[in-house]
Amino acid sequence: MAHPSITCPECGRATDARYSSCLWCGAALPRSGGRVIEVIRGDRGGYLVINAIIVANVAYYLLSLLISSRTSLGGGLFGFLSPDDNSLALLGATGTYPVYRFGLWTLVSANYLHGGALHILFNMMALRQIGPWVCAEFGASRMFVIYTVSGIAGYLLSVLAGVPFTIGASAAVCGLIGALFYFGKSRGGNYGQAVSREVSGWLISLVVFGLIMPGINNWGHGGGIVGGIIAAKLLGYRERSRETALHHAAALFCLLLTVAVLAYGTWKGVLVLSYRNF
Incomplete structure (x- = not known):
């Protein structure tokens, strides 16, 4: 914590x-000092945002299980409690086919879908660990903008690279890692160097994990990291500038976009359930 x-x-x-x-x-x-008060307030707002993201991910995952015609209880360690591909596609999995068939909204919704219990558990644990750090250095509004933009960037690169079907919050989480990497390099000093070293270790682990584990969307991870670096550079961090009304407006736009996309996916899911119960 x-x-x-x-x-x-x-x-x-x-x-x-x-x-x-x-x-x-x-x-x-x-x-x-104002810095202490500012960071404490930012942490409170940050935890609210992070907890809201986790709740949205868990709720959307449970919905995918609910509308799935076949929920896998096996399939190996990472296949436990896996919804079927049809339910994932309905709720907004992304990739080459979903984007061209259903639209760009899947670039947002895919960040809130997961393929199994361990998949969502690992992603949410990573978010719970990294998110507060990003909030402390950037603020809650900028953190949420980075999270949203990075997820979209990661999956957009996946589509351009020809990945047919993909889901998960890892692209957005990788964006937060990219933002911290930029912060460490930009800030410099003892603290900046310490941040860069720790985050570099995470990046190396991501590369190694992506090379040895099958089914990992390395394009999504890479796109998320690059998206996080670019977003962090454009938005700035607390030691250089406070959060402004523009940052809050950008976060509100990302929130409304996310709510609209998840509401649309939920509406489609409810229609499927209603049809089955009819």
């Missing part, structure tokens, strides 16, 4: 803002 952080004025490292002194060098920290 991430805590409110503040940059130590002496050593330049990020430390826990709840303490009176730096946990790294022992230097006294400002107790009434």
Whole structure:
């Protein structure tokens, strides 16, 4: 669980803002600085956004199981509680065929669909770990914009690369990793270098995992990372600029787009259930 952080004025490292002194060098920290108040408020808003994303993912996953005509209970470790492809396509899986057949809205909806219990569990655990850090450095509004844009970018690249059928929140989560990588490189200093090193380890793990595990959408991961880097560069981060009304408006647009897309997919799912019960 991430805590409110503040940059130590002496050593330049990020430390826990709840303490009176730096946990790294022992230097006294400002107790009434606006930075501490701002980060604490941002963390509260960030957790609200992250929890809302998790709830939306879980609800959409349960809907895919509900309308699935065949729910797999086997199929290996990653096949447990897997909805069938028809239900995933109906709710907005993306790829070359879904985009050309159903439309660009699937580039958004695919980020909230998952192929099994472990698939959604791992993605949501990653979001729960990385999301608060991105919120602390960028703010909740910019975090949600990065998350949404990165997911779309990852799946758009997948379509251009010819991936036929794909789902999952990993492209959007990779975008958050890309944003942190940009932050570390842009900020510099001891803290920036520490962020870059840790995030570089994540990126290497993603590449290795994608090469050894079958069925991983590496195009989606790569597109999400690049999308996150570009979005972070365009939006900026807290140490350079506060969140503005434009950032909040962009986040609201992403929210309305996401709600509209998921509502459309849910409406289609409800029609299928109504037809079966008729």
